Amino acid sequence: MTDSTARQDPFGLTGVRDHEEYVAALKRLAEQGRRERCVALLSETEAHVVAELLGQYALHNPAGQLNQLAATLAARLYSRLGA
Structure with a gap:
């Protein structure tokens, strides 16, 4: 490369x-x-939006590998946000 x-x-x-x-x-x-x-790249509101979108994507097909990763990332965001 x-x-x-x-x-x-x-x-x-x-x-x-x-x-x-x-x-x-x-x-x-x-x-x-x-x-x-950790480096702040998003506002708290933007992070909530991203977590919500990832969570909704994960629910669309809970068994899918990419969806499971989305769920993990959503959970991490919510955890860091204290939600």
């Missing part, structure tokens, strides 16, 4: 070949994110 490619895809998602690999890459990133320091 060249330096310009690394800057365009800092999280390594462009090389995934299928849905399962995409979900696995997102899960790895989510776990990596748990170990990194």
Whole structure:
């Protein structure tokens, strides 16, 4: 991977070949994110909106791998927001 490619895809998602690999890459990133320091990127209101959208997406197909990841992320956001 060249330096310009690394800057365009800092999280390594462009090389995934299928849905399962995409979900696995997102899960790895989510776990990596748990170990990194927190940086405020959204307002509290925006974070609530994102958590709600992720939660609604997760409910659409609770057995789906991507939906389960959405549920996990929604729960983490709500937890950090104290909701």
